Amino acid sequence: MKPASIRSLVIAASLASAGWLATTSSTLAQEVTLRLHQFLPAQANVPTHVLTPWADKVEAESNGRIKIERYPAMQLGGTPPQLIDQATDGTVDIVWTLPGSTPGRFPSTEVFELPFMMTNAEATSRAYWDLFESRMKDGEFADVHVIAAWVHGPGVIHSRTPVEKLEDLQGMKVRAPTRVITALVAELGGTPVGMPIPAVTESLSKGVIDGAVTPWEVVPSLRVQELVSNHTEFGGDHALYTTTFVLAMNKAKYDSLPDDLKKVIDDNSGQDVSALFGKTQEQYDAPGRELAVGRNNNIITLSAEDVEAWKAAAEPVIANWVSELDGRGADGQGLLDEARSLIEKYTAAQ
Structure with a gap:
C-alpha cells in the first residue's frame, strides 16, 4: 500500500475515533428526568411562585441535563398523606408535602407548629432548617433527601x-x-x-x-x-x-446523580432556599x-x-x-x- 493511502486510512480512523469519543462523551453527560409531585393545583401560589421557579432554576443551571416534570394536584395518583412514601419508595422523584400529613411520623417538625411559636416565615424557616440539620436529618428524615424545609405565614381563622x-x-x-x-x-x-x-x-x-x-x-x-x-x-x-413543609427527593435517585448534577441540586437546597420559600409564601x-x-x-x-x-x-x-x-x-x-x-x-x- 502506498504511503499516501496509509496516511488516508490513519486520518479516517482518527476521525472515526474522534466521532466515537464525542458520541460517548455526550452519552456520559448524563441527562436526568425528575418527576415532581404535589397536592395543589398548578395555579396556586406555591406551585407558581415557589416550586416552578425552583425547578426552572435547576434545569437552567444543569444546562438542560436535568428535566423536572411537574405534576400538580396529585396527578400521579394517591392522596396527599401518601406523598412522603412516594418519595421514599421511588414512585416519584421529588415531592412537596407536609410532614404533619402523616401524624406522629415526624414529631420533631411539630415544634414549629405549636401555638404562638412562629414570628414570620423567613426567620422561622431558617430556624427549622437548622433544627432539621442537627436533630432530624439522620433520624426522622433518614429515608429521603430533603432539599428544603420551611413554614407558611401566620395562620388565620x-x-x-x-x-x-x-x-x-x-x-x-x-x-x-x-x-x-x-x-x-x-x-x-x-x-x-x-x-x-x-x-x-x-x-x-x-x-x-x-x-x-x-x-x-x-x-x-x-x-x-x-x-x-x-x-x-x-x-x-x-x-x-404555622405549618411545616418539606421538598424531599428520593434518596437513591439523588445518590445516583453524577457529582456535577448533585451539585446543581445542592446549590438549590439548604437554609437560604428554605428561607426564600417561606418568605415568598408569606409575601402572597x-x-x-x-x-x-x-x-x-x-x-x-x-x-x-x-x-x-x-x-x-x-x-x-x-x-x-x-x-x-x-x-x-x-x-x-x-x-x-x-x-x-x-x-x-x-x-x-x-
Missing part, C-alpha cells in the same frame, strides 16, 4: 360566623391540617376536622365544616373568601400557628387578604392584649406535646427551647 373571642369558637367545626393544630383547635373549644387542604373548598360549600385555619396565601386557590365572610387575625409578635398573604377586603368581608384583627387569653388557653397543647416527646425519649423540652432560641435569633437578625 376563616369562618362562617365571627370569631372575636374564645367563646365564639365553641363547638365550631374547623378544618385543621396537622395533629398539633387539631389539638390546638380542640383546646380552644372548637371541633377539629382533619383534612388535606384541597378538600376545604368542597367541605365549606357543603357545610361539612364551619371554618378553616389557613394562611391568607392559600385563600384564592380554595375560594375561601367566597365561602365564608369572617376572617380572624392575631396581633402581637407571634402567629396563632397580602393578595389573598385583599380579595377578602374587596368582597367587604369581616376581617377581625385581635389586639396583642386580646391574644393573651388565647395564649393562656393554648398552653396545654405545648405542655402535652413536650410530655409526649419526653415520653418517647426525644427531649421535647430541649427541642422547644432550641426552636424558640433559633426563631428569636433569626428574627432579631432581620
Whole structure:
C-alpha cells in the first residue's frame, strides 16, 4: 500500500475515533428526568411562585441535563398523606408535602407548629432548617433527601360566623391540617376536622365544616373568601400557628446523580432556599387578604392584649406535646427551647 493511502486510512480512523469519543462523551453527560409531585393545583401560589421557579432554576443551571416534570394536584395518583412514601419508595422523584400529613411520623417538625411559636416565615424557616440539620436529618428524615424545609405565614381563622373571642369558637367545626393544630383547635373549644387542604373548598360549600385555619396565601386557590365572610387575625409578635413543609427527593435517585448534577441540586437546597420559600409564601398573604377586603368581608384583627387569653388557653397543647416527646425519649423540652432560641435569633437578625 502506498504511503499516501496509509496516511488516508490513519486520518479516517482518527476521525472515526474522534466521532466515537464525542458520541460517548455526550452519552456520559448524563441527562436526568425528575418527576415532581404535589397536592395543589398548578395555579396556586406555591406551585407558581415557589416550586416552578425552583425547578426552572435547576434545569437552567444543569444546562438542560436535568428535566423536572411537574405534576400538580396529585396527578400521579394517591392522596396527599401518601406523598412522603412516594418519595421514599421511588414512585416519584421529588415531592412537596407536609410532614404533619402523616401524624406522629415526624414529631420533631411539630415544634414549629405549636401555638404562638412562629414570628414570620423567613426567620422561622431558617430556624427549622437548622433544627432539621442537627436533630432530624439522620433520624426522622433518614429515608429521603430533603432539599428544603420551611413554614407558611401566620395562620388565620376563616369562618362562617365571627370569631372575636374564645367563646365564639365553641363547638365550631374547623378544618385543621396537622395533629398539633387539631389539638390546638380542640383546646380552644372548637371541633377539629382533619383534612388535606384541597378538600376545604368542597367541605365549606357543603357545610361539612364551619371554618378553616389557613394562611391568607392559600385563600384564592380554595375560594375561601367566597365561602365564608369572617376572617380572624392575631396581633402581637407571634402567629396563632404555622405549618411545616418539606421538598424531599428520593434518596437513591439523588445518590445516583453524577457529582456535577448533585451539585446543581445542592446549590438549590439548604437554609437560604428554605428561607426564600417561606418568605415568598408569606409575601402572597397580602393578595389573598385583599380579595377578602374587596368582597367587604369581616376581617377581625385581635389586639396583642386580646391574644393573651388565647395564649393562656393554648398552653396545654405545648405542655402535652413536650410530655409526649419526653415520653418517647426525644427531649421535647430541649427541642422547644432550641426552636424558640433559633426563631428569636433569626428574627432579631432581620
